[in-house]
Amino acid sequence: xxxxxxxxxxxxxxxxxxxxxxxxxxxxxxxxxxxxxxxxxxxxxxxxxxxxxxxxxxxxxxxxxxxxxxxxxxxxxxxxxxxxxxxxxxxxxxxxxx
Numbered sequence: 001x002x003x004x005x006x007x008x009x010x011x012x013x014x015x016x017x018x019x020x021x022x023x024x025x026x027x028x029x030x031x032x033x034x035x036x037x038x039x040x041x042x043x044x045x046x047x048x049x050x051x052x053x054x055x056x057x058x059x060x061x062x063x064x065x066x067x068x069x070x071x072x073x074x075x076x077x078x079x080x081x082x083x084x085x086x087x088x089x090x091x092x093x094x095x096x097x098x
Contacts, residue, residue, distance in 0.1 A: 002027035007037070 003026065010017060010030045020026040021042050030038040041049075073083045081094070 002029050002039070004029045004031055004036070006030075007032045010040075 005013075005017075005028055007030055010028065017028055017040060021028065021040050025042050025045065027045070028040040029036050030040065076083050076086070076094070083091075086094075
């Protein structure tokens with residue numbers, strides 16, 4: 001569970017905070033003017049979060065790509081084309097309007 005501390009306390013106790021974060025996997029929210037401004041987490045937690053973010057990006061990209069392929073297939077079908085029978089060159093020709 002995270003603990004909220006003021007920036008002055010964090011500055012005074014930075015070594016202790018880093019030790020608690022790295023050794024006990026504690027999380028600290030640093031506040032200034034009673035507003036959350038930053039978070040101190042362990043490096044391992046940071047790496048884990050970055051992996052999750054990257055996986056999420058890839059999933060969103062894959063979903064968007066699949067939706068674009070579906071839309072393009074419907075567009076081709078409306079114009080009388082069968083995407084399964086088109087070569088890559090024919091698709092490029094259709095896209096470029098030749």
